[in-house]
Amino acid sequence: MKIGASSPGGSLPDKRCGPTSASAGNNPAEAVSSLATQKGQDRPEAELERLAKSLRRHIITMIGTAGSGHTGGCLSAVEVLVALYFKIMRHRPQDPRWPERDRFILSKGHAAPALYATLAEAGYFPVAELPTLRKMDSRLQGHTDRTITPGVEMSAGSLGQGLSFSIGVALAGRLDSKDYRVYVLLGDGECDEGQVWEAAISAAHFKLDNLTAIVDHNKQQLDGWCSDIMNLEPLAEKWRAFGWQAIEVDGHSIPQILSAAEQARATKGKPTVIIAHTIKGKGVSFMENNLEFHGRAPNAEELAQALKELE
Amino acid sequence: MKIGASSPGGSLPDKRCGPTSASAGNNPAEAVSSLATQKGQDRPEAELERLAKSLRRHIITMIGTAGSGHTGGCLSAVEVLVALYFKIMRHRPQDPRWPERDRFILSKGHAAPALYATLAEAGYFPVAELPTLRKMDSRLQGHTDRTITPGVEMSAGSLGQGLSFSIGVALAGRLDSKDYRVYVLLGDGECDEGQVWEAAISAAHFKLDNLTAIVDHNKQQLDGWCSDIMNLEPLAEKWRAFGWQAIEVDGHSIPQILSAAEQARATKGKPTVIIAHTIKGKGVSFMENNLEFHGRAPNAEELAQALKELE
Amino acid sequence: MAREESTREAYGRTLVELGEANPNIVVLDADLARSTQSQMFGHKFPSRFFDLGLAEQNMIGIAAGLAASGKTVFASTFAVFASARCFDQLRMSIAQPRLNVKIVASHGGITVGEDGFSHHAIEDVGLMCSLPGFTVIVPTDAVEAAQAIRAAAALLGPFYIRLSRPKTPVIHEDGYRFVLGKAVTLRPGRDATIIAIGVMVALALEAAHRLREIEGIDCRVLTMPTVKPLDEEAILQAARETGAIVTAEEHLLQGGLGSRVAQVVSSHQPVPMAFIAIKDVYSRSGKPAQLMERCGLTAEDIMDGVRGVVLRKARQMAFRLGGR
């Protein structure tokens, strides 16, 4: 299962991935806050934007090649993933189960392609592997599978379960006096699931300030706009009433995501949720807010068109 | 399954049970608001208090005789049941499935004995049947069973399910242009269950103003105080953030319950939750706030002592 | 057998017909109406259609409340969510009170394909058969699905109907009449009986055909669309007359058709059996046909099963004739 560190397809040098770099290394003092330690090696915002664009290209190419998959909800989550994997989290692509790593749990498992593209760019496995998505014997399953994909923490695909899992990981961190942080990404439609609210109550009860949830608030679920299918608003108020700090950001603004993560880290005694206002299908004109692309792949023509937009 | 109207054990004359009385009869105009129609036949508050006391005597006797059952959560719900069955709801004890009836759904199914005592006093079946609780072949099951007990709307016992059921009943009322109202009683511990919040979101989404939930907020669940086991506060805020009108009352004050129900009825476009602050084990000194009596029956001695207190 | 239609398309179409005839029908879905095809009803009768979002538990409870108020309720989502995500709700709110709710679940089995294990319902039939009061149906094709859905609508009580994602061959002729609780003999035969359901029926027919052509083994083929209650008569007749049974299902070995048939056979007429079913493992992403092959659900697998039971039956006969 161990794979080469640098991916052939243009991944960033792995020292940029937080404390795996020489400067952050194993020094616990430096490892405490990856946000802090990375201050010095900040890459220009433009580079992150380029990275986001490249993730989007991977995503639509993978899904287009596979012929099925959830395009819209992958594209809306890109900036969140870029911010987490290339700025916020400390992690070691060559050592995916490094015990001190910050954890990212993808609760909205149908956005697996977005996570795979991110992991590949970060160096967990070769970018060349991405086109195997959804193919027989691929490590890149239609929905995440923790047993075969390096860097994937949880098997998902049945929605509503990731926050509970994350609480378990956060509790374990506390029990073992580890200072890793746990990030979990949920869909907004996913917040219909009762288990999310069972979990929300308990995370607040346990005062899990090492846990940050992010809701990809793209306003759509499978059958339509959330406001038509099952109105979630006021979403931030719900989380606050459940004992969480809630921060609303533009989910396509990496600086806003970073500052919310910093605020989450600084907040003691309660978990934080970042409500990331996003656009489903973001980045490709004819996919944006287009319900059809929730669960459908672009055909060859659409793919070509989309890639052109993402040049 | 049909049984005599008046129970041998001192039930109130059935004309007091809302529109089954001659004056309320089948006149739809009068049936619109049972609270209103009953204004004229208000019984003195003292009589309701006597009724509450008598329900408490039934409850502890039934559970004591059965040798098992959930004493505390029955006793905390008594005033709510008295207010509903003897003041608020229009219903016909001789015709338990009367299509126009207001519905009461006991979601916290372990409070079945409290419901049975209420139904017997209202005339659904003889008070003499109460001591068969939990016995083989009794119509009075340990937890409610809609298939055999007159007046029981839902099979319960696995917590967290009654609000969803009630929404179905409320939607059916709307589809059939019936003006019945739906009342559902939940435990506070029960509100840990995610299904309750799935249901809460959807009731608000559907603007079910014919639905009123009541939370028996006795601050205890099975393993301890809610604040220790799984903190629910701020409970009213949670419901409000989920789109409900929330009204907090002293759950042992019948006038407060009545006025909250009136406010619920008058509120259009959203469902209402009445948070009834209660005392678990209410009415028997050594049972009040005594965790032990969540799920245990009084022994002979305790029963005698409790009955003395309730004289 | 040229025509193909998915059973879920038949569902959407039939729902609309039923909705036209019966204003009492209400349809629910849990944010998968565009996949299960319940949306066809929703477009036609928006006031009687409720999409509950991603909340399967709530959907079941609401279905129960509507049914308790006199509605005939259809509730749909993917098979894995319809069974596994809300089992306690099905149990408490629908099965025990025997309320009039029809759970019509699309995307049964592994032919869901690329979505992977989270979306493969491989245990749903067993789970639903564990609910006293439920009738469980796995239609063979779109023709039978439409009729089973009508039968469910016409009868009071809880039903589970398992549909498939892909288009599948239409096997029954237009004149075919589905009878609840009855097996259907698709092919006579004396050497062994294949009892198949759902997408396995076409493969069973193919296996029987090839066994006859190549090896001269004469297989009876039954479909048993009503998995609960079973047509015990047909099973025992097959056991008596053919002396060997192979079951074939797109489901775990545990709790499904095969395990139910084995209990009937063992109780009355023990004969050699083989079970074509998914072994104790979760599947992965892949094309439906690839997954069927990996999971041992091909015509060849059925043929192997038949060869095995026929051999064991022959040994048993020889033993009988030879005495000990």
Added chain:
Amino acid sequence: MAREESTREAYGRTLVELGEANPNIVVLDADLARSTQSQMFGHKFPSRFFDLGLAEQNMIGIAAGLAASGKTVFASTFAVFASARCFDQLRMSIAQPRLNVKIVASHGGITVGEDGFSHHAIEDVGLMCSLPGFTVIVPTDAVEAAQAIRAAAALLGPFYIRLSRPKTPVIHEDGYRFVLGKAVTLRPGRDATIIAIGVMVALALEAAHRLREIEGIDCRVLTMPTVKPLDEEAILQAARETGAIVTAEEHLLQGGLGSRVAQVVSSHQPVPMAFIAIKDVYSRSGKPAQLMERCGLTAEDIMDGVRGVVLRKARQMAFRLGGR
């Protein structure tokens, strides 16, 4: 057999012993710690005990997250809630990733008694056997329960252990050693085999004793505490040597021990079988003994089952000897 202890008491006691030896053990409950006896661990090791309130789904997810982080996790609630209320969570979060979580469920079966059907777990064993990756154990008595819990703690991977509410006779001697995956012969015999689990074991022994005394029928009695994976060897040996099998379980006919044994037997060595199990119906409130009688779970029912299979075996023999 004079001593009685409930298997859940054995659980509480064993958990504390395990917790002392292994600081890596974490215990969860869902507001039933005072009933499941997990509270004994909670009192001793409050920092490693989490009571999650009435939230079974969340409990399973949290268990998975803890296990994925290296903890050995025990999670308890009543059997009906542990299986039916969170099946999809068990499937996704624990079974498929094969995480190290031990679901120890108390209050299995109908011996729960007066609480009624909502609290009677009659389908849990079948459900849990539908989860690839899970080992499923129904201990016979408190002695075996303690050992099974230790065995589960010592092995990586998901376990389901079903315990009972009432005190039950201690059947195994103190020197007894539980071996995972192995049946235990409690009594030799040649005419038929009774395979029993849980509270049915004592009744099976009684039935065997009385059949021998009164009718001269010589029954082998096996317990099969590991319901998954089954000890196929012991089953087939019993089929070969005694030619007739009766299973006995406090569980639905559907999906339980009997259905699993029937598949093994039919696949290799078909013999007459009878199934002592709960027919397709929910039970009600009553004393455990009354419910057992109503549901056909008594020593007499087992005896009837044995008489039936012995008769069918004899007929089959006669048929064999006589030829056709």
